[in-house]
Amino acid sequence: MKISSIPQLYRNFRRWQEILGILRRYGLADWLSQLKFDFIRDWIKDEQGVPLASYSREKRIRLALTELGPTFIKLGQVLSLRQDLIGPELASELTSLQTHVPADPAGKVREIICEELGAPVEELYAEFDGEAIASASIGQVHMARLHDGTPVVIKVQHADIQNKVHEDLEVMAGLATLADHIPEIAIWKPIVLVEQLSKSLRRELNFNRELQNLQLFRKLLHHLDGVLIPKPFPKLSTARVLTMELVHGVPINHLARxxxxxxxxxxxxxxxxxxxxxxxxxxxxxxxxxxxxxxxxxxxxxxxxxxxxxxxxxxxxxxxxxxxxxxxxxxxxxxxxxxxxxxxxxxxxxxxxxxxxxxxxxxxxxxxxxxxxxxxxxxxxxxxxxxxxxxxxxxxxxxxxxxxxxxxxxxxxxxxxxxxxxxxxxxxxxxxxxxxxxxxxxxxxxxxxxxxxxxxxxxxxxxxxxxETLPGQISSVMQLVQEGRLDVHLAHKGLSPSVNRLVLGMLISAVFLGSSLLLAYKVPPLLFIEPTWLGIEKLSLFGILGYVLSLLAGIRLILAINRSGHLDRSDSD
Structure with missing residues (x-):
């Protein structure tokens, strides 16, 4: 971990504790699901009393992200777009992620609108419904009516949502850095995913982008009869407040009932x-x-x-x-x-x-x-x-x-x-x-x-x-060759485990040989001063400890080589 990240870690310490606690609980449930003993698998349960281990791994990930809050739900929604990284099963499960965020009180909403638009709500709108008709992770939606009688909806960001998202993104970046060192998770490219999530959230936190998108699509699709894009009202919109035309109709999913x-x-x-x-x-x-x-x-x-x-x-x-x-x-x-x-x-x-x-x-x-x-x-x-x-x-x-x-x-x-x-x-x-x-x-x-x-x-x-660039690049390379400053860097992949095992094997051999010398020369402290069973006497304590250490390390090395599947030469080698 970089020294520069220590202040962030300290600042978000409580959030780190909360996140790691939730991840540990769902990770333990994942481990318990592999056991055959039902009474052990039922230890950890959700709010409805259902054992977490009874859910599929994909559903446990979705539940964990839901419990972690809006920013992590957005992470799940971004991941659901990356079937190439996480696979269709998990991506399909994450598409059902829903954000249920309590709406801010009407007084707070009026305060945000007044702060953003520079006037009281009563001056800006002829009517304003303080009860939200919908509330999601970033903001909530209210019904209103302009002074000329036009019905509109107002999209208002939640209070302090930007600070919460910024804090979670800092924590998420730290988790991604740690996860990048775990081979099973590194293939998902966690740092890249968090960067992609950060860009997506920053765009969503700026309602001006959505206003521009509404204007763009109204222009592109204006020639299509029967296609309605809500009309935005730029003078009643800012980065945190978006006012747009009310569109009447029935959602397609309601027609399927x-x-x-x-x-x-x-x-x-x-x-x-x-x-x-x-x-x-x-x-x-x-x-x-x-x-x-x-x-x-x-x-x-x-x-x-x-x-x-x-x-x-x-x-x-x-x-x-x-x-x-x-x-x-x-x-x-x-x-x-x-x-x-x-x-x-x-x-x-x-x-x-x-x-x-x-x-x-x-x-x-x-x-x-x-x-x-x-x-x-x-x-x-x-x-x-x-x-x-x-x-x-x-x-x-x-x-x-x-x-x-x-x-x-x-x-x-x-x-x-x-x-x-x-x-x-x-x-x-x-x-x-x-x-x-x-x-x-x-x-x-x-x-x-x-x-x-x-x-x-x-x-x-x-x-x-x-x-245009090729002659200059060739000239630069030739100049480096003439000056003797051309370096060739070779990078190896997959050799680190082999080198580690080679070094460990050499250390084991050295410890074994040294222990044999200690026993041969009866270096004190000695055990069994008097002859015992089978004539064993005057054994060097350090020599015995060295034997035991080299034996355990040798067994560990053999198991590691055997797990990699390369203990014996295969036919393909």
Whole structure:
């Protein structure tokens, strides 16, 4: 631990105690779950009296994060986007993480609004409902009405939430540094995940970003009839307060309930599903920016005044994803590879889009990709299981430790969530069927002269930059060679355990040899001055202790070598 981190550790000592206590309790429950004795497994229970050891490991992780509080719940939500790192099972469990934070009292909310907007609530709004209609980890939502009669909702941050998040992020950074030294956890890249969480939380703590996202999507989607993005009010918004238009409608998950099944016909539900899919596919493949949280509660179905059609209202633009041209081209090529059953091309694309480990086994990866193509390559378009295919791809990446860039993980997670949301409207609807025309358009754009000219221009600029810098770099290297200052650094991987065992073996041999000399020369203090059983006499005490020490260390060394599986030479060596 760095000396600079000691003040942070002292400042957050109580929070450290609380977090480590919760982690220890759930970690002990994980260990107890492996025992066969029920009376021992029932020692630790949750608030409802259910033994923690009876839950699955994934559910215990979710419960621990829930108990740790809002910041750790956000960590779980970020982890749920990284199926390539934690696997589909844990990612699926973490998607159910919910934040239940008590709402701040109305007086405190009025004080925050007045502090942020510089005027009392009564002057800013004609009506204000002090009772929150929703409360999440970062803020809470209140109903209000402007002086011109416009109904609005006000999103207000919780009091002191920024200090709490900052404290938890400091503690989390310390935990990530410790976890990075544990091989089983280090493969999850905890430091990178905490950095990603910090960026995400800082964005969510600034409501100005969400205001900008609302303005952006209203501009991009204004031409789509029946799609409503809440109108923000910049003069009544700051980094901690966001005022936006009230959107009327019923969330999609409410329409999936039994008492709502007959509200729309199957044809109407399919039409709503198709319109929803078209909106998101256009955002992804036309504009390159998309609403990244198509949760069923974030899509409202409402009536359009004077029309028999329904409108789609999109809520919560705190999380937005972006897709660049190169990622878009890679997705196109992946779809083509699956359709043409080209295992070699798909394997290459998976390695290109991800970050493969140095010791990746290409042959085993190709076998897994071939099974994936065999499973999904022949599925008809109308019944193609897009969520299953994306989950299997991320499971393959997790198995081979191929990590994805955050934006790619976010896109995959968004598509899986979107398909699940749409199927609550119409279980028979295929998202890929809507995406197919966009793929055709993208291929035509890709083959267009304008696109080729743009691509050649990019390649030319990159090549021109290389030509400009290459002579200077070669000259620098030659200068170092002439001055004799060129150093070659060799890094070894996986040799530390072998070197440690070699040194330990040499120490054991030295102790054994030294103990033999002590016994041979009868170096005092001596045991058994008089002859005893089998004629044993005058044994050096230090010699016996050395024998015992070398024996125990030798057994420990043999067990360590045996656990690594390299005690004997294998056939492959």
């Amino acid at each position: 039994k008492n709502q099944q007959g509200k729309f016909s199957e044809e109407a539900r399919q039409e709503l599903a198709r319109r929803t899919a078209n909106v998101y596919v256009e955002m992804i493949f036309t504009h390159g920016v998309y609403h990244a949280d198509p949760h069923p509660g974030n899509i409202l179905i409402g009536d359009i005044p004077g029309s028999s059609h329904q409108q789609l209202g999109l809520l919560d633009f705190g999380m937005v994803g972006r897709i660049d041209d190169r990622l878009r081209e890679t997705i196109e090529e992946m779809m083509l590879a699956v359709a043409s059953r080209d295992v070699s091309l798909l394997t290459t694309l998976i390695k290109r889009v991800g970050n493969p480990p140095p010791r990746l086994d290409d042959s085993i990866l190709s076998i897994d990709v071939a099974e994936l193509v065999a499973t999904y390559g022949m599925q008809p378009l109308e019944s193609f299981d897009l969520s299953g295919a994306l989950n299997d791809v991320t499971e393959i990446m997790h198995r081979h430790q191929i990590s994805l860039p955050p934006q790619t993980s976010l896109l995959i997670k968004m598509l899986i969530t979107l398909e699940g949301t749409i199927r609550q409207l119409s279980p028979q609807f295929s998202l890929l069927e809507v995406m197919q025309p966009f793929f055709r358009k993208m291929w035509l754009k890709r083959l267009s002269p304008r696109r080729q000219i743009k691509r050649m221009r990019r390649i030319y600029l990159e090549f021109e930059g290389l030509l």
